[in-house]
Amino acid sequence: MTTNTSEIDEIKSTPWNGGRSPFNVEYGKMMMWFFLLSDAFTFSGLLIAYGALRFSSISWPNPDEVFQSAPGIHGGAPLVFVGIMTFILIMSSVTMVLAVEAGHRKAKSEVSKWMIWTIIGGLAFLGCQAWEWNHLHHEGAWWGSNPFLNEDGSVASTNFTNLFFTITGFHGFHVFSGVVLNVIIWINVLGGTYERRGHYDMIEKVGLYWHFVDLVWVFVFTFFYLV
Amino acid sequence: MSADQQHIAHHDEHGSMTKKKIWGVFWVLLGITAIEFFIALVLIPRGVFGQNIANVIYIALTLLKAFYIVAYFMHLKFEKLGLIYSIIVPLVFIIFFIIWMLYEGNFWMHIRM
Numbered sequence: 001m002t003t004n005t006s007e008i009d010e011i012k013s014t015p016w017n018g019g020r021s022p023f024n025v026e027y028g029k030m031m032m033w034f035f036l037l038s039d040a041f042t043f044s045g046l047l048i049a050y051g052a053l054r055f056s057s058i059s060w061p062n063p064d065e066v067f068q069s070a071p072g073i074h075g076g077a078p079l080v081f082v083g084i085m086t087f088i089l090i091m092s093s094v095t096m097v098l099a100v101e102a103g104h105r106k107a108k109s110e111v112s113k114w115m116i117w118t119i120i121g122g123l124a125f126l127g128c129q130a131w132e133w134n135h136l137h138h139e140g141a142w143w144g145s146n147p148f149l150n151e152d153g154s155v156a157s158t159n160f161t162n163l164f165f166t167i168t169g170f171h172g173f174h175v176f177s178g179v180v181l182n183v184i185i186w187i188n189v190l191g192g193t194y195e196r197r198g199h200y201d202m203i204e205k206v207g208l209y210w211h212f213v214d215l216v217w218v219f220v221f222t223f224f225y226l227v
Numbered sequence: 228m229s230a231d232q233q234h235i236a237h238h239d240e241h242g243s244m245t246k247k248k249i250w251g252v253f254w255v256l257l258g259i260t261a262i263e264f265f266i267a268l269v270l271i272p273r274g275v276f277g278q279n280i281a282n283v284i285y286i287a288l289t290l291l292k293a294f295y296i297v298a299y300f301m302h303l304k305f306e307k308l309g310l311i312y313s314i315i316v317p318l319v320f321i322i323f324f325i326i327w328m329l330y331e332g333n334f335w336m337h338i339r340m
Contacts, residue, residue, distance in 0.1 A: 015309075023310040033314055044321045048328045055332030058339060064267075079267055086260055094253045097300050101244060204302075211300045215293055222289040226267055227282050 032205045036212045039174075043216050046170065047223060050163045059150035061160050063225050066148050069135055082225050085128045086217065092121025093214040096207045103200025108189060111200060115186040118210065122179040129172050133165070141165075164224060171220055174213045181206050244299065252299045259288050 015022040023030055054060050063078070070081035099114035140147035146161040185206045194200045266281050298304035303311055 015307075023307045023313075025306060025310060030310070033310065037314055037317060040318065041321065044324065048321075048324055051325065052328040052332035055329050056335035056339070058336060079264060083260070083264060087257070090253065090256050090260070093296065093300055094249060097244065097249045097252075098246065101246060101249065208301055211296055214300075215296045218289055218292045218296065222263075222285050226263060226285045 026201055028205050029201065029208070032208045036208060039212065043167075043170070043219070046163075046167050047219060050167060050223065053159045053163065057150075057157070057159070059152040059154055059156075061146075061148040061156050062151045063227075066136075066141075066160075067132075067225060071131060079225060081128065081132065082221060085125055085132075086221055088121055088125045088128065089214050089217050092118050092125070093211055095121060096210045100200075100203050100207045103194070103203040106195070106200065108192070108195055111194075111203060112186065112189050115182060115189060115203075119179055119182050119186065122175055122182065122210075125175055126172060126179070129168065129175075133168075136161075136164075167220060168224070171213070171216055174216065178206075178210050178213050181209060244302065244305075248299070252295050255295055256292055259292050263288055 015024075021027070021030075025033075065078075067082060068075050068078045070077055070084070073080065095114045095117040099111050099118060102110035102114055136142075141161045141164075143162055143165050144158050146156050146158045148156055148160065150156045185202055188194060188202065189200075194202060263285060266284060270276065271278065271281055303314065
């Protein structure tokens with residue numbers, strides 16, 4: 001009888017036999033990972049469509065000529081503005097991890113401080129994107145309208161602008177959603193929700209989403225502005 | 228039992244990302260981006276190498292940045308191996324899809340030419 005019980009105990013002690021999380025992560029965090037995996041497929045679909053259409057074109061607009069302006073700089077400055085946007089998003093990712101780190105120490109005021117900086121970073125990025133969209137729109141670029149010539153001087157199809165506005169728009173929508181989530185979590189931090197709960201796991205979950213948005217931007221930046 | 232495990236999980240996370248490491252990753256990401264800018268604004272205009280070689284370098288550097296964000300900022304490097312595999316292995320389909328669609332795109336271009 002005693003051997004039977006100890007055998008059952010032994011079976012129960014392996015990670016995949018129930019009673020505990022085999023991945024040793026909280027349910028919500030694991031689900032966030034799987035959501036992000038599905039979102040990675042969505043963004044891949046969009047970027048691969050971009051790649052396929054670009055590969056099928058004999059020539060394509062030169063990004064250094066399309067994106068060469070910044071507020072106060074009218075042309076001749078490729079990569080400057082998008083460099084600022086990239087820096088803002090990397091910075092806001094850093095402040096997000098710092099919020100997670102403070103959450104591990106249950107330091108409420110520090111979590112709050114870093115969440116505020118993350119939200120400011122997100123809003124700054126959205127502001128930059130709004131400026132860039134507005135600028136391109138004034139130059140005549142929009143869905144279905146492409147004023148930029150191909151690198152070889154021929155007239156370009158509207159694939160370039162359609163893909164640019166769809167993909168950066170979808171990414172910008174993710175940034176916007178992230179800012180909304182961050183604000184909700186920040187309000188909960190201030191209200192002491194996580195203090196009462198005993199852990200700041202929600203900061204980690206929203207943090208995963210926020211880093212994913214940064215991750216997607218790394219790819220958008222490379223394929224729209226560099227390549 | 229479950230409180231015990233939660234304690235273990237939190238203990239692991241404590242040890243993995245300190246403030247110093249977070250800023251370390253920040254400088255790596257900023258450094259890689261600076262290299263990309265240096266290639267685009269200095270090396271290519273001076274003709275050190277062509278756009279095609281630069282594109283390969285850009286993609287390698289992008290994947291390196293992605294690794295640092297996912298491994299350290301998203302903390303995946305410190306999770307259980309099972310979770311790491313269940314996130315990374317499905318991405319194989321994306322690699323397949325990239326090869327498939329770019330090959331197809333290239334084929335369309337040859338039809339157009």
